Amino acid sequence: MRPGEHGAAGEMVDHLFRRQHAPILGALVRMLGSSHLALAEECVQDAFVRALQTWPFHGIPPNPAAWLTLVAKRRAFDRLRRRAPAPVKGEVAAPPASELSLGDDTLELIFLCCHPMLPPDAQLALTLRSVAGLSTSEIARAFLAPESTVAQRIVRAKRTIQESRLSFDVPFDAQLAPRLHSVCRVLYLMFNEGYSASSGERTLREDLCAEAVRLALLLTRNPATARPFVHALAALFCLQAARLPARVGGAGDLLTLESQDRSLWDAGLTAAGFHHLSRAAAGEELTSWHIEAEIASLHAGAPTFADTDWSRMASAYEALAALQPSPVVTLSRAVAVSYSQSPAAALALLAPVAEDPALARYHLYPAVLADLHARSGRSAVASAHLRRALALAPTAPERELLARRLALLP
Amino acid sequence: MKQYFLFLYESPGLSPGVSPEEMQQIIARYVAWREDVAAKGHMLGGQKLRDGEGRVIRGAQEKSSVTDGPFAEAKEVIAGFFHIQAAGYDQAVEIARTCPHLEFGTIEVREVEPTG
Numbered sequence: 001m002r003p004g005e006h007g008a009a010g011e012m013v014d015h016l017f018r019r020q021h022a023p024i025l026g027a028l029v030r031m032l033g034s035s036h037l038a039l040a041e042e043c044v045q046d047a048f049v050r051a052l053q054t055w056p057f058h059g060i061p062p063n064p065a066a067w068l069t070l071v072a073k074r075r076a077f078d079r080l081r082r083r084a085p086a087p088v089k090g091e092v093a094a095p096p097a098s099e100l101s102l103g104d105d106t107l108e109l110i111f112l113c114c115h116p117m118l119p120p121d122a123q124l125a126l127t128l129r130s131v132a133g134l135s136t137s138e139i140a141r142a143f144l145a146p147e148s149t150v151a152q153r154i155v156r157a158k159r160t161i162q163e164s165r166l167s168f169d170v171p172f173d174a175q176l177a178p179r180l181h182s183v184c185r186v187l188y189l190m191f192n193e194g195y196s197a198s199s200g201e202r203t204l205r206e207d208l209c210a211e212a213v214r215l216a217l218l219l220t221r222n223p224a225t226a227r228p229f230v231h232a233l234a235a236l237f238c239l240q241a242a243r244l245p246a247r248v249g250g251a252g253d254l255l256t257l258e259s260q261d262r263s264l265w266d267a268g269l270t271a272a273g274f275h276h277l278s279r280a281a282a283g284e285e286l287t288s289w290h291i292e293a294e295i296a297s298l299h300a301g302a303p304t305f306a307d308t309d310w311s312r313m314a315s316a317y318e319a320l321a322a323l324q325p326s327p328v329v330t331l332s333r334a335v336a337v338s339y340s341q342s343p344a345a346a347l348a349l350l351a352p353v354a355e356d357p358a359l360a361r362y363h364l365y366p367a368v369l370a371d372l373h374a375r376s377g378r379s380a381v382a383s384a385h386l387r388r389a390l391a392l393a394p395t396a397p398e399r400e401l402l403a404r405r406l407a408l409l410p
Numbered sequence: 411m412k413q414y415f416l417f418l419y420e421s422p423g424l425s426p427g428v429s430p431e432e433m434q435q436i437i438a439r440y441v442a443w444r445e446d447v448a449a450k451g452h453m454l455g456g457q458k459l460r461d462g463e464g465r466v467i468r469g470a471q472e473k474s475s476v477t478d479g480p481f482a483e484a485k486e487v488i489a490g491f492f493h494i495q496a497a498g499y500d501q502a503v504e505i506a507r508t509c510p511h512l513e514f515g516t517i518e519v520r521e522v523e524p525t526g
Binding site: 016017018134135136 | 427461
């Protein structure tokens with residue numbers, strides 16, 4: 001919990017309910033056992049509904065977070081009392097000695113939601129629902145997915161947790177690192193989903209980014225989970241999120257990195273990003289998050305687009321491509337090379353991936369080709385590629401951005 | 411100033427699938443309304459009535475019977491009330507009209523009969 005989360009007497013801080021969902025749910029799951037995740041969620045929901053029904057009349061209690069926790073716990077005790085006492089008692093017992101308590105119910109809840117027994121899309125949906133406190137409708141809106149699909153995933157994930165009796169406790173030592181990687185992958189998906197401008201409601205997507213940042217920072221503050229790759233992930237999120245305020249122009253139009261007003265970048269987040277980047281360098285392990293954070297830091301450290309250290313950028317993308325080969329990484333590497341060397345060198349780099357099916361429907365591929373040809377003085381070729389990009393672009397703001405570029409061609 | 415009770419029928423914002431964030435926003439709107447009314451010197455108090463149970467008593471003295479109830483439909487149940495003061499019905503209604511509760515249910519405005 002952040003300092004000041006409780007707020008002053010009778011006041012609610014922004015996102016209090018969403019933020020309190022995880023710590024309260026985590027405490028209840030610890031109390032009831034992880035096989036009762038669904039029941040625990042009902043108790044949290046009951047507490048929120050009770051607040052919704054009474055606070056409008058009585059006003060907000062002096063410590064709203066404590067009020068919600070207390071009501072949810074009472075509800076859980078009531079439910080327990082009504083159940084047969086035997087089966088639940090065993091689960092309330094102390095965790096086996098081989099397992100570690102992180103001393104933070106929110107973190108332990110993330111570990112449960114990102115359990116390797118669950119498929120990745122279920123891990124993500126469950127984390128958004130249980131940890132980030134989003135409703136299925138909000139998740140569906142953020143992903144432009146049918147609400148029923150999201151609800152199904154969550155229901156199935158909860159059933160798996162219940163039937164397999166997955167443990168709430170975090171594995172000790174040797175098993176911790178792989179489990180932590182799976183947690184970080186989910187946060188990475190959450191952040192990217194929020195950061196990409198490809199679909200969904202903008203405010204909700206920015207909330208996704210903010211949640212991913214918050215949870216990654218939470219991981220960096222716990223001694224057991226503050227591994228160098230976790231710092232790398234936190235650095236990446238902070239440096240990327242710092243640019244969010246500059247990505248959209250006054251008329252709601254998307255702005256490219258080149259045309260953003262860099263004074264709008266969040267200096268606090270940028271500083272936090274560099275801090276975590278230095279902590280990330282401590283270990284032996286080099287993850288793709290390390291390299292992506294370095295790439296983000298090269299943008300963050302450049303006072304103007306032209307001042308960007310493009311040759312370091314190109315090397316970083318080369319390292320990323322070696323670690324995690326993908327045509328999309330090659331595309332980004334080509335952009336860096338087009339500035340560090342020449343558009344011709346970039347086009348040569350892209351020649352081998354021209355037929356790659358992963359790029360066939362990716363609007364940024366023809367958009368980059370258009371840029372490379374335009375800078376080489378071939379307007380007609382550039383225009384043809386831009387038209388193709390326009391046909392593939394998934395959202396209106398992206399189509400507008402491409403149309404503006406098309407209009408600017410000589 | 412005359413005194414009025416605003417009886418609020420139905421509970422606020424209880425549609426299925428409402429998210430924690432939306433719940434907080436609904437509460438915040440009631441609280442803002444309440445504070446606004448209080449800042450203008452009209453708010454005297456408010457209470458939530460407990461859902462789902464009540465007692466109805468009929469008949470005097472030893473003939474009286476007590477039954478559970480009223481088990482009316484949700485929209486006929488008073489969820490809670492606010493006690494306000496206003497210059498007259500017009501102003502009391504004006505205040506009630508701005509209450510966010512009207513999105514979820516109805517409000518009945520009743521003037522308190524002065525004792526003097």
